[in-house]
Amino acid sequence: MGDGWGFRLLGPLEVRHGDVLVPVPATKQRVLLAVLALAANEPVTVDRLITCLWGDRPPPSSRNTLQNYVLRLRRTLTVDDEPCPLVTTAAGYHLEADADAIDVHRFRTLLGSARSEVTAGEPESASELLDEALRLWHGDPLSDIPSEVLHREVVPGLVEQRMSAQEQRIDLALRLGRHRELVPDLIALTTEHPLRERMRAQLMLALYRCGRSAEALDVYRQASTVLAEELGIDPGTELQRVYQAVLTNDPDLTITDPVPGVAGLHPVVPRQLPAPIGFFVGRTQELRHLDSQLAAASNSALMVISAIGGTAGIGKTTLAVHWGHHNADRFPDGQLYVNLRGFDPSGAPVPSAAAVRGFLTALGVPAQQIPADSDERVMLYRSQLADRRMLVVLDNARDAEQVRPLLPGVPGCVVLVTSRNQLAGLVAIEGAVPLTLDLLTRDDAHDLLIRRLGVDCVEREQSVVDELIELCARLPLAVNIAAAHAALHPTRPLAALVDELRDAHRRLDTLSTGEAAADVRAVFSWSYRRLTPEAARVFRLLGVHPGSDIGLAAAASLTALDPGLTRRLLDELTRAHLVTERASGRYTFHDLLRAYAADQSHICDTESERQAALRRLCDFYTHTAYTADRILYSHRPPIQLAPPVPGARPEPLADVPTALAWLEAEHANLLAAQHTAAGHAWHLTVWQLAWTLYSFQVRRGRDHDRLAVWQAALEAAAHLPDPAPRILAHRLLGFVYSTLRCHEEGIGHLYQALALAEEHHDTHQQAHTHRGLASSWALRGDNRKAVDHATRNLDLVRTLNEPEWEAGALGTMGWYLAQFGDYDTARAHCHAALALHRQHRNLDGEAENLSSLGYIDHHTGRHRQAVDHYQQALIVYRCLGDISEVAGELDTLGHPYVALGEYERARTVWREALELYRQQGRDQDADRVRRQLDTLNHPDDQQLSGPR
Structure with a gap:
């Protein structure tokens, strides 16, 4: 188990600290510890702990009793001066432990590693990992834990995972030709588990390969009898298949991998190539040329790039796709494909950064881990391709500059680029091999x-x-x-x-x-x-849509049709190969199809019809985005939207994950919709779209997008009669400028907002603007001015009788007083703000003040309390999906860890903060955290400055 804590749950509960066995005699404490260990490093709510301890009928004093159990368990788990691994969170408790030191988590990790080894073509290594995983078991899981809930909800799953792992190990052993040594184990296992049909099939196969066909058939007869008597059913398909194969001496039974796969060990690799053309002819020389390039890639240390050129309609894409499918087995790690739309008549090629993002998503990188910075995104993409054998098809490229960021950084992959240009720069610098297509013979x-x-x-x-x-x-x-x-x-x-x-x-x-x-x-x-009139109209209007793809709900609003009818018409277009439906349920088409659709719309539809379609689309995006924003931050002062125009059907969104997913999927289209609205002088829509995107862009750290939308919103607000949108645009534009460290521009816009608010006697906007000025002056390093504006903010808010706003003002005041060194007054303000935020269930405000209290505790020497406050804030920010604040909170959490001498924990949180800062393009913050990590390597020099 090493020097730290170790926990065994795959059998009777066993706790060790280093090599010393730590007894946990009390039954309820054992239940409590088992629940926390099963969810190691994740918070467990008080309600969940009570349920696991007492079931559906807890005693009236269960919460107080639970606290006593926690206190006693903490005493058990406290060794010398080491911090107790049982930690209090905002909602309950969690156990801090190395996952590999808990046998359940180690078991699951080994199963995942085994899957990876199988994918990599290493069955021997996978088998060894499964053996190691199964050796972790020392009895029935949680056998001495008296919790009906755990034995009902957890134990059956663990037992099934063990059985599945055993079956997977046997599959691999059969693949490796170890059938003789398996027979005794399989006889014992089928005796112990007579209803496991797969084990029966494995035993039949092992016996057959040992030349014991009669015994193999007898295993089937025994299985038939048991299944009929116990369950009243016949043997399943797999068992019947093996039985028939044994009866007929099927030669397939002698191959090294006769059983249909190893369950759970086959992750999907990207297969992005479009479907091959069924009527491909000729191109013999060209195919031979590409084959020779593939051979060169296998026999050299160079990355091979083939640049396929020729006129429109000559078959560049057809050739690339046909060759890719024909050689799919040569690329075991999959294929990546993107249409770069280099010759889109609208003049809007796909940016390289967007293409890289799509590739990273296809390679399984979670959205939150994809860097915002373009260069870092490219580096991550190239790292993902390292040691992989993949085909990358870059279709319809504009020029070499568009292609270069999409090239792998190491040998092993083959790249096909198609373009109407010669791509001379790619040939000269990157060594691409040109292949120019001619007409068919x-x-x-x-x-x-x-x-x-x-x-x-x-x-x-x-x-x-x-x-x-x-x-x-x-x-x-x-x-x-x-x-x-x-x-x-x-x-x-x-x-x-x-x-x-x-x-x-x-x-x-x-x-x-x-x-x-x-x-x-x-x-x-x-x-x-040959389209029906309704489908033809849908096709034409898709050409008017400003985004690169469209979902069903947006298409229904664009066309003013019922969603069911819209789907049927889109299916008709798909069958006619005029649109393509992606696996995600979104529709797109080639840039030439888009130009043709738009061309037909100008021929067949009136200008007013196209305007009405775009109006419906913009209303769909505006109202749905507004709904999403209200879900993300319901305490934000709302704005009034006019009802959507007839035919626009905003999409209902249920909860925070749904809202975030919709905004993530539609973000590019929302930006395009704002651009379209600006082009049509729909000024209020331009402003409203910026407003609806604010919470999402803040939480995702998309500061540059936020700057662009508010610049457009400010221009639009100048045309609106109401001064409030202009005030708000100046205020939020000023804040984003300050966030980006453009202090002069930021403070300038904020003072313009303040002047307008004072001119129009708008006390609400004056208060909010003073709060923004406090933040901006603090970011600039002038804490005195920050406190002055925070004071003015609080004074104004108290005249408005708005408790939630007063909570925000109190928290702001507390934070800047803390910056000024008045920690006692600051703590009082923050506690008052925290109570109000909790009363009104404002999680954003709650997290902000928990963080402030952590800062105050840290700077007044209460480092353990600081850790607790920071951790509580971090939990809330993670629940909100606010990765921008998560990064900042991890950054601040490292400082009390350093003060407590817990350097490894500081490294852990700072490494995560560094990665998030990089993803969000926050270069200055990333540089600072990198320096903090460097300083940790010099324990005698712990002068670390915080991020706030």
């Missing part, structure tokens, strides 16, 4: 028509087929369009299609290979004309 085009239309059709009209191919200029996309038209009209002769294409004007409309918009019009006109 006549034979290949002929083959394509046969594959699409059938031999009989092509031979029947052979006299016009060659002319059709030439009229299509042997351009793959044009030939495919002509073939699709013929397939959709099987009774119409090809000669009629050729007659139509002979008309030069109509042929250019249909098959132009020149300017991009003309090509798009030609490519999609055939499919578009």
